[in-house]
Amino acid sequence: MSPSDYLFLFVGMGLVTYLPRALPLIYLTHKKMPQWLVDWLEYIPVAVLAALLAPILFIDTTSAAITYGKLEFLVAIPTLIFAVKTRSLGGTVLVGMFLYWLAGIFL
């Protein structure tokens, strides 16, 4: 990619990142969002994260078939338990990386 491609991409990404953060804050200090939108948005974060995660854990990268034996999924189980227990972002990332690295050596 050329420098102008990068600039276009990052400015575009920057706008769609900044506006959802800024607009509610700037306008909501004056008027309220409709209740249905607030209720619907409450389910967006969990849905986005699960939708991002599931294919990585359950889709075989070469055949594109559904599988339950991927290393990514097996490591995700103890990583998830660690995340629930500690609620630590950095800790969970490090534990996941370490287990994945270990599993790659022994399996």
Next chain:
Amino acid sequence: MKSLFPSSVSTKKAFYAAWPICLGYFPVGLALGVLAEQAGISWWAMALMSILVFAGSAQFICVAMIAAGSSLWAIIGTTFIVNLRHVLMSSALAVYLQGVKRTFLALFSYGITDESFAVNMARFRAGDWTRSQALIVNHLANSIWIFATVSGVLVGQFVPPGAFGIDYALIGMFISLLVFQFHNRLHIITGIIAAVIAVLWVQFIPGDSYIIGASVCAATCGYLLHNRRGKHR
């Protein structure tokens, strides 16, 4: 109204509050930088990206999509959906920033991330938090993020692909952020619905449209279940 410039004691408190975020951001940012280097992204592009787009998950997805040769518009569209969740966080913070100047809000909203939101919201709820302290937390986290991601690119050439389980950094971050979102049973159900739709979607429609498709469908299911539950009460 309190002074815009905080006392040294309250500044210290803000640094103390930002510390766990910085500790978490450092390995994640480093991992992102290493992956970016392997995808052919140079340090100045990484710096530009972390300054213009302060959004970890979206940046990881962007690096993966660049490596896969996705179109620029597909990357921007996916970034939008992935970051739509911040609308909710921004709305929740608005409660504590009533009557604050728009220039401050414009600066403050730049630094709203999952982690800074969690910290600032807890402090605002506790009632001993000022907007200047919240702003310090946001910008400290951002500085560490820029530093970590650029460092990752610079050390990336010395890190062999797959070393230290670096490919799991993004997955670990998603798992952690997902767990932070489990507030009640309906959130867990919505997450399961999104996972099932996403996996099936990939079977029939190639490309990255499953991220947008599955999250909008599942959030709508969650919303409908939420309304039904409300009526039964």
